[in-house]
Amino acid sequence: MESMQTKVLSNKVTNLCQGDKITKIPNHRIKTFAFPVKDSSIKLVLHQNDLSAPQNLIYRPQRKHDIATSALSSAESCVIDKFDPDEVHSITKQERIGILLLNLGGPETLNDVQPFLYNLFADPDIIRLPRLFKFLQKPLAQLISVLRAPKSKEAYASIGGGSPLLRITNEQAEAMKEALEEKKLHAKIYVGMRYWHPFTEEAINQIKKDHISKLVVLPLYPQFSISTSGSSISVLNNIFREDGYFEGLPISIIESWYQRVGYIKSMADLIQKELLSFLNSEEVMIFFSAHGVPLSYVEEAGDPYKDQMEDCISLIMCELRSRGVKNSHVLAYQSRVGPVQWLKPYTDEKIVELGQKGVKSLLAVPISFVSEHIETLEEIDMEYKELALESGIENWGRVPALNCTSSFISDLANLIIEALPTASAIARTRSNNNCTDDGEMDAMQYAVKMLFGSVIAFFLLLFPKLVSLFKNSLF
Numbered sequence: 455m456e457s458m459q460t461k462v463l464s465n466k467v468t469n470l471c472q473g474d475k476i477t478k479i480p481n482h483r484i485k486t487f488a489f490p491v492k493d494s495s496i497k498l499v500l501h502q503n504d505l506s507a508p509q510n511l512i513y514r515p516q517r518k519h520d521i522a523t524s525a526l527s528s529a530e531s532c533v534i535d536k537f538d539p540d541e542v543h544s545i546t547k548q549e550r551i552g553i554l555l556l557n558l559g560g561p562e563t564l565n566d567v568q569p570f571l572y573n574l575f576a577d578p579d580i581i582r583l584p585r586l587f588k589f590l591q592k593p594l595a596q597l598i599s600v601l602r603a604p605k606s607k608e609a610y611a612s613i614g615g616g617s618p619l620l621r622i623t624n625e626q627a628e629a630m631k632e633a634l635e636e637k638k639l640h641a642k643i644y645v646g647m648r649y650w651h652p653f654t655e656e657a658i659n660q661i662k663k664d665h666i667s668k669l670v671v672l673p674l675y676p677q678f679s680i681s682t683s684g685s686s687i688s689v690l691n692n693i694f695r696e697d698g699y700f701e702g703l704p705i706s707i708i709e710s711w712y713q714r715v716g717y718i719k720s721m722a723d724l725i726q727k728e729l730l731s732f733l734n735s736e737e738v739m740i741f742f743s744a745h746g747v748p749l750s751y752v753e754e755a756g757d758p759y760k761d762q763m764e765d766c767i768s769l770i771m772c773e774l775r776s777r778g779v780k781n782s783h784v785l786a787y788q789s790r791v792g793p794v795q796w797l798k799p800y801t802d803e804k805i806v807e808l809g810q811k812g813v814k815s816l817l818a819v820p821i822s823f824v825s826e827h828i829e830t831l832e833e834i835d836m837e838y839k840e841l842a843l844e845s846g847i848e849n850w851g852r853v854p855a856l857n858c859t860s861s862f863i864s865d866l867a868n869l870i871i872e873a874l875p876t877a878s879a880i881a882r883t884r885s886n887n888n889c890t891d892d893g894e895m896d897a898m899q900y901a902v903k904m905l906f907g908s909v910i911a912f913f914l915l916l917f918p919k920l921v922s923l924f925k926n927s928l929f
């Protein structure tokens with residue numbers, strides 16, 4: 455396993471040994487700092503000379519796509535040290551700590567499916583239109599959501615009529631609160647969903663009512679993607695910029711956490727346990743199935759999702775190998791939507807290929823999400839299982855999602871505690887982007903764009919050939 459460690463000494467970045475303490479020259483400013491450390495026991499803590507408590511703690515995986523980050527500002531001196539929870543508690547006793555868990559959200563009833571899909575496709579981080587065509591976003595979302603709704607409804611009906619996501623996320627929040635209390639940190643936990651209730655805005659209103667004085671934001675996606683954590687964080691950053699409450703409020707945003715030892719070990723535990731349920735466990739191929747993203751996200755927009763996914767899988771396999779598990783493994787991407795190319799190999803094609811090659815036993819491991827959801831319960835458990843059995847795979851198994859696994863929840867609680875000292879005020883620079891936000895568009899401009907977009911969408915609906923092309927290739 456590659457492990458790169460870095461230390462700051464004056465202006466230089468050199469190699470670091472665990473436990474190194476380095477005092478940096480006073481008044482040195484640190485603006486951004488990539489900290490590509492895979493061993494999460496090593497942290498970089500920035501101290502101010504007159505305070506004994508850490509002011510900032512940097513915990514940033516290496517990534518290509520740069521979105522707003524706030525944790526790093528200026529520091530008087532710099533110490534590289536191991537994380538000390540007692541020190542954190544001493545500075546947080548007087549605070550009203552809030553933890554905001556971000557997630558995707560899902561329809562609770564079949565009637566919610568179409569409006570939920572509308573919210574999803576109206577997100578410019580999900581359908582990325584060129585600037586010139588941005589005005590089509592909402593009419594297109596309306597069209598696609600109406601066309602896709604019947605298929606999605608069928609899938610949600612087959613798993614009981616709605617998504618289990620809110621229930622599981624609430625259970626995780628409750629379990630996290632208890633784990634934090636055991637670690638002597640009292641915090642209020644909020645759930646903010648991107649596409650369904652309770653929306654992020656609802657969670658933010660509650661945070662304000664509760665007079666939270668320090669906030670940690672934790673997206674429940676281990677790996678960062680523009681389409682998931684990125685989208686949720688940009689909604690938040692817009693709120694933080696516009697709302698005076700957040701001016702000066704210390705906030706720490708955790709962007710990804712797939713490389714945490716606690717998470718990796720929890721995943722390895724689940725895989726190891728499930729392998730034992732096969733009669734021929736050493737012959738089973740471990741089949742990691744990650745939610746896909748369009749290829750352009752990675753190749754054009756610099757989404758670090760694929761790199762992080764591959765990294766994550768090599769860390770899990772490394773952990774399994776250290777336990778003597780020698781099974782082969784493969785990574786494929788599921789749940790593609792639309793006519794564009796997505797990350798490959800595709801899960802369905804890979805299953806067929808493996809069946810043709812004579813593989814007899816597969817263990818599916820959902821890897822991009824930590825709760826059961828439609829794509830584990832319907833796509834993997836029903837569609838892919840059926841496809842596998844038709845393709846000659848004889849033994850099929852699936853690793854459950856982490857949900858409330860206690861080692862995992864405890865590790866997330868540690869992550870929150872470690873992130874607290876990094877909380878710092880978000881820079882409130884207003885975007886000078888004129889035309890991307892409805893709020894910034896005048897009413898007339900908005901009405902014209904909606905009307906024009908709706909006319910185009912309406913014409914698309916009138917052409918049966920186009921619609922059937924949409925239906926066949928998109929949905």
Ligand SMILES: C=CC1=C(C)c2cc3[nH]c(cc4nc(cc5[nH]c(cc1n2)c(C)c5CCC(=O)O)C(CCC(=O)O)=C4C)c(C)c3C=C
Pocket residue numbers: 558559560561571574579580581602606617618619675679681682745746747748791822823826827828829
């Ligand atoms: C890390 C996980 C996810 C990524 C990456 C992601 C990207 C992504 N998704 C869509 C389109 C849809 N996603 C849908 C549901 C859905 N997606 C995720 C996770 C990721 N999505 C979850 C957990 C869920 C399920 C929520 C639930 O209700 O249980 C759906 C709706 C379901 C369906 O109709 O299939 C769509 C559509 C795109 C286009 C995309 C990247 C651009």
Ligand SMILES: [Fe+2]
Pocket residue numbers: 745789
């Ligand atoms: Fe999705």
